[in-house]
Amino acid sequence: MKDRYGLDLSTSSAAARDAYVDGIDRMLAAEAGVEASLAEALEADPDFALAHAAMARQHQLYVRPAEAQASAEAAVRLSDAATARERQHVEIVRLLVSGKVPQGLDLIGQHVADYPRDAFALSPACGVFGAIGFSGRIGREAELLAFLEPLAIHYGDDWWFATVHAFALIEQGQWDRGRRMAERSLEQRPTSGHGVHTLIHALFEAGDDDEAVDFLDGWLPASDRSSVLHCHIWWHYALALLAVERFDAAWQAFRHNCLPGATTSPPITVFSDSSSFLWRLELAGNPRDRDTWERVREFYEENFAQPIVFVDAHLGLMYAALGETEQLQASISLLTELGEAGRLPAETTGATLARAYAAFINERWSTVVDLLEPLIGQVVRIGGSRAQRDLVTNTLLAAYVNGDRMAEARAFLEQVVDRRPTRPVAGLGVR
Template identity: 80%
Template sequence: MQDRYGLELSTSSAAARDAYVEGIDQMLSAEAGVEDSLAEALEADPNFALAHAALARQHQVYARVPEAQAAAATAVELRGGTTAREQRHIEIIDLLVTGKVPQALELIGRHLDDHPRDAFALAPACGVFGAIGFSGRIDREAELLRFLEPLATHYGDDWWFATVHAFALIEQGQWDRGRRMAERSLEQRPASAHGAHTLTHALLEAGADNEAIGFLDGWLADSDRASVLHCHIWWHYALLRMAAGDDEAARQAVRENCFPEATTSPPITVFSDSSSFLWRSELAGNARDVDAWERVREFYEAKFPRPIVFVDAHVGLVYAVLGQTEQLQACIAELQELGEGGLLPAGTTGATLARAYGAFVDERWSAVIDLLEPLIPQVVRIGGSRAQRDLMTNTLLAAYVKSGRIDEARAFCERVGDRRPTRPVAGFELC
């Protein structure tokens, strides 16, 4: 029994193998149906250790921590009858779901030396929310590309590897090459949400907004709401519509696909995309939707009892907008203390961002500029894509505009001249 990459699987059931392979492909493409496929695999072979490990990873993606750890523990219990490759694969997943991400990344590197085509062991290191993306390192985008490039010869024309390789290229400014890879990947698996997301980024980074809208108009029409990327791709579509001046279409896209009650996407995506959209909408000159902000706050407090990378970079938005000064100051103090203690990958970046958002709501424009201007080169540490980090760029540009420092806003855009996606900021011409 082998998977799609020619790697041995320790199961005697062809039905279990086929369902597992389908489940893995669904995870790698961010399509719906993962849990059904893995349940089918485990029904056919309850002792299939790798299927339990895959289920653990699926639970982790959706922040179901107890379920993830239980499934990983089952995989560990069953690994005795598996190959050495599978045993290390299970160890990687177990490290990830128990919060030992740096150790997992180190083990992934060693594992790939022996098994470069173990795609599902490689996948957690990839992307802006992966082990490298959330490492807090300032050079993590270049690091990911260096990590992937030597593996390309092992994957050939594989649609999944083309997707993650393309995204890494795009984040390093190689938009044309990344676009060609993403288009080729989608030709092979048109329903791949990861492929659609990657192509969207290629178009955004190149400033091809109209082309991106046209692509998403067609692709989203047939997309599955249960996809792990459902909310996020609609978020991109909403921002494109807002940049094009169609604010109502943008708000409708978010209301129906991104707000907590409208999607089953992972909590980290729902919170960051909802809060980011609401803030960006105000920067673009639209009225504040207090009810929506309240729903996002309630969701945050229910889902995130403790700081978590990338979420930290958005939580200050909520408390600042709602005028909850006490909660904002408590949040800043906690993020500052944890950051100074080395307990947050991005250090004190989240605390500084929260201070800047509070200053922005208080209309202390010079304070916003003083906080954000030196921080912008460091913001990469929070994780997320270049497009997501435009949230901070937009805020800085808006502060320049509101303080009458238009020339400085233009000078800032010139300094980042290698990349000019649209930035809808009221009172400022798009870069």
Template identity: 40%
Template sequence: MAHHDRRFLPLSTASDTAAAQYREGIDLMLAAWPGAAEALDAAIAADPGFALAHAARARLHAMRGEPAAARACIAAAAERVARAGTERERSHVAVVALAIEGRSGEALEHALAHAEAWPCDALILSMPLGAFGLLAFSGRADHDQARVDLCERHAAAYAPDDWWFAISRGWALTENGAVALGRALTEEGFGLRRENANGAHALSHALFEDGAGAEAEALIADWLPGYDRAGVLHGHIAWHAALAALERGDAQAALALYGAHVRPGVTAGLALNVVTDAVSLLWRLSAYGHAVPAGLWDEVRAYAEPRFGEAGFGFADAHMGLLAAATGDRAGAASRIAALTALAEAGTLAAGPVVPAICRAALAFADEDWDSCVRILEPVAAEVVRLGGSGAQREVIEDTLLVALMRTGRAEAARTLLDARLHRRPSPRDARWQARLTA
């Protein structure tokens, strides 16, 4: 009997158990739901020669920041697919291998070519998508549009009730400014599978961009208790609720969510999420005029430095720059800025010169040198998108510029920026700031 994946692509395994466990493992991985590792391990145990199960396990290790295990699994996949695999499976393994080897540009190129031939290979199509995907971290300023174009190009290949594609397409549209359509598609996909952290996450973003903070808080309060704390997005989804609390001015609620779900040591999230969520929330608290309790910044620094001490990953570097500024680590900031500047000048830093500029602006902001902060950030504001991540995550940089503008007394420039933000999405915090500037 021939076996197929969830979207009817053939699988090179003769084992019913291996095929069933593989389908389950991929579903759980695409939903960011606990149990994917166990399902894929069961698929491998049922058929040790099943290359795609090894490749999926490699991808999961890589996503969880376990490079040695990822390399071992993808080597096993490559060895097995060379012996017994279809053209599609060989291409699939090659794309995952390129990503694991850190060859991101080649991985993106091969993933896009693979999608042309096999658009329903969801694991491969997922790799260019998302806030932390190959397109987001490509350094392209148009990565939001590129994700939409990719989804639209292959939409006809997916069934209308494919929960994963509906959510992925919805998120891409939301991030690119088509919030109403993006939210509708995301809600539709989430309704098809609620045991789906990627769905709850995408919907949290849609609600944020729609100015529906109260709805986001209600959604997360209702849904999050049913998501195991071992889930990699548990802390990040709670971060969205904390962000909504800050939007309405409730710093204590934001800090309570941070302490219970987001801070290092209490979350099982990916290291990149742990660091960037913690840094951006604490930085916002301080920038908005709220006190950050003693010890919180030092805790984040102790967690972050061993993991992101080396410069070269723009999205992490920008947050590490904020962290260094907030903790008074001028030597660390200077070292990172020098390294990032050299990489940008050499053309090997994907996001380019905007990254060291953000780090310099953060130092000026921490020193209350508002004029210097504005002078550094204003010329590169349009380039911040090249960091990758999501609009909600990158907004911390725009907030920094906005607060600096207000504190320099440049009311007209601040009002212009606020007008653009309020036109894009309603925000109770921005409305309060706008009222203060026009009073």
């Protein structure tokens, strides 16, 4: 019994093996049907430790901590009879589910040295929401690429590894090479949400907004609304429509696919994409939609009880847009306290962003510039992609424009020589 990467699996059931391999591929591709496949694997073999571990990760992704912990504990208990590789694989999942992310990342590094083709054990280290992506380290993009490149020889033309390798290249400015790899990956698995997501990032970096719209016009109608990236890929589509000034179409794409209640995507994606897009609409010159901001606030309060770095980085947008000064100041105070105590990976970056957003709403343009200019080189610490962090860049550009500092805006744009994304900022006058 082996998985798709040739690794032994401790199950005697061919049905369990087949369903597990299908579930893992769906998870690696960000496709729908993951839980159904893993449930099928566990029905065929209730003692299959790796299937329990995979289910734990799925629960964690959707912020179901009790279920994630229970599945992880079952995986640990059942792994006693498994191989050394599987026991270590399960331990990686247990650490991540328990919130011990640095220890989990350390073990991933050790694990792939011995088992480089254990793709599912490697995957939590990959991407902008992975263990390296959320490490809070300024050099984490280069770190991820350096981590992945030596492993490429072990994966050959594998469609999954191509997506994570390509994404790491794109975030380091190598978007031409990344695009070619993403396109090759999609030739092998056209339904892969991760493959599509990677390609769209390459197009974004190149400023190829029309091409992104055309591609997604063809791909999205057949995509599954229940996939993990449903909201986020539609968010990219809405951004591309915004970039080509199709504002009504952008709003409709966003409203029907990204807002709370319109998608089953993970809460971190729904909240960050919703608050980010609403803010970007305003930067592009559209009026504020207070009712929609209220909807986002209600979703936040229902889903997030503890600080999460990428969520925290967007929290100030919501409170600032709603004019909820007391909540905003309380949030800034908490993020400052936790950051200064070393309890947040990005330290006080989230607090500084919230201060800048508060200043922006109050039209204190010089304060926005003073807060954001020194932060641009450090905002990578909050996690997320360069496309997502352009929220901060575009806010700074809008402050330049509104403060009648066009020369500084253009000088800032000229500093970034390896990127060509569109900047939908009212009054900037550039694409």
